[in-house]
């Protein structure tokens with residue numbers, strides 16, 4: 001039976017890179033049906049709606065969601081900051097309980113990592129809690145005595161299921177190594193919950209070697225010694241920061257893919273490049289669709305199409321010439337399936 | 338009159354690098370008196386005390402504080418996580434109202450930045466608010482239903498004085514460029530306060546060009562295009578993360594200096610390297626004292642010893658041979674004063 005895919009091109013270069021990802025999926029011959037959803041900045045400006053309830057319910061009926069990018073141009077004033085992100089991308093992560101954000105980083109060839117250091121790591125980012133819960137508020141807003149609070153909400157339930165997922169993943173990889181990244185020396189409440197949960201779950205996985213890095217130190221290691229990491233598990237905001245950095249040091253953010261996963265498959269998982277909408281290069285042919293293509297390969301894999309997925313991953317090991325345009329890069333990979 | 342300096346070597350390599358910084362200060366001939374304070378992990382384990390009130394009061398009477406590093410070894414279980422950091426370093430930042438953490442990054446020669454990109458930037462980190470306020474708590478700790486919250490507290494007062502300081506600094510530099518780094522699309526309360534304050538203060542500094550980066554994008558830019566930044570202003574936790582990364586991409590964290598400043602001089606300012614205690618290399622001679630020496634130069638400058646400070650900064654433009662030991666690097670610079 002065909003897999004049904006909801007396609008959200010979104011904003012900026014989102015639609016351009018998603019088109020190339022679908023070109024490559026199509027080359028695999030896997031049977032899919034797609035339906036496009038016009039959501040994002042343009043849709044909001046035309047209709048005043050970000051994501052209405054009936055669209056959300058419709059999205060639930062698909063097998064997976066493929067998304068390009070969401071967000072207005074930096075500095076644009078048409079759309080209030082965070083409205084699209086919170087109302088669409090983050091809403092989907094929360095409403096569909098996509099609690100794992102899995103982001104693999106592989107330097108394309110052994111010498112291409114930053115300073116020639118080979119990178120082969122996966123970040124498992126908790127995706128439904130922390131500061132992304134949106135807790136906070138204002139007191140005396142707009143006065144000299146204003147206080148703005150922003151909370152991070154962390155539950156044993158949410159942290160534990162993420163940590164268990166990360167241990168399972170680590171135990172299946174050759175190095176069997178898992179690092180917790182947090183800032184336990186300053187974030188003494190949330191850090192304590194993460195550290196305790198990590199230590200307790202570790203007892204169930206005696207074959208996995210564990211380590212810990214403070215988030216600031218992890219940034220240094222990602223630049224100077226990324227081979228230190230195999231699987232990294234971390235909270236929502238640190239995961240956001242670390243994965244952009246890991247993308248930059250492992251061949252560029254144009255290569256970094258992600259899966260927003262509901263491992264129990266009670267709702268469709270969502271696959272998207274780590275990069276943003278990059279409004280400044282829309283239509284220039286400069287957008288790199290590789291991250292979107294790799295995200296689509298993660299989608300095929302998650303849908304059980306292991307063989308097709310591995311053909312796409314294999315194709316992604318070839319490097320196209322530099323200076324190819326977006327659609328030429330898509331065709332380059334499609335021809336190698 | 339002699340400047341009185343309180344010296345806190347602290348933990349790990351802290352005492353080693355501070356000794357070299359004092360060697361270089363002594364070579365400038367500036368008249369200082371020093372008093373050493375034995376504080377840190379060893380002192381805590383011996384006495385059960387981190388920083389008592391009378392020591393804190395005594396520290397207030399000095400003209401400046403020079404600190405090495407604070408913190409137990411990663412994974413050590415003798416000292417509860419965060420106890421020394423919160424009880425000593427962070428306590429000093431808060432008690433002395435050292436609300437600016439100023440961290441300059443200069444790639445030692447034009448080609449030595451990451452990918453040969455020259456870096457000449459200053460991060461102005463808010464130093465007394467945000468998640469460092471320690472707000473938060475537990476509900477049902479140790480049960481499957483545990484909730485741990487961790488708050489970020491931001492005031493107009495605290496943000497505004499930091500932003501004003503950053504604009505003043507930017508307006509004195511040749512490029513006159515200031516970037517706000519935050520995560521306004523997710524941290525809608527604290528981000529809104531920062532953005533509004535930034536925009537309002539900007540009107541008072543029409544000669545300064547401004548821009549904005551999300552913290553995740555800023556990590557990419559620091560790796561791929563650090564020359565985009567001149568002065569960066571950001572909150573406490575983002576400043577912590579960005580400055581370790583900026584250190585790594587601008588020649589290594591062993592070079593990165595900082596001043597924890599009370600610009601109104603109602604209490605002594607504190608100068609320290611950005612790097613940590615690095616317990617794994619204690620006594621090996623591998624600790625690089627350059628960051629401590631540069632921090633001491635910032636201290637001389639802040640104390641009004643402009644001429645001596647600029648001689649140290651000038652000396653720091655020479656690069657010692659690689660593989661010199663800690664004390665050889667200190668002597669290398671001392672000889673060039």
Ligand SMILES: CC(C)[C@H](C(=O)O)[C@@H](O)C(=O)O
Pocket residue numbers: 070071085086089090240274522523553
């Ligand atoms: C667009 C934004 C809300 C999002 C995030 O912060 O999670 C993005 O940066 C990401 O990493 O997926």
Ligand SMILES: CC(C)[C@H](C(=O)O)[C@@H](O)C(=O)O
Pocket residue numbers: 185186216407408422423426427577611
């Ligand atoms: C030691 C630690 C508490 C401190 C911080 O987080 O501020 C350090 O990382 C720094 O950057 O000065």
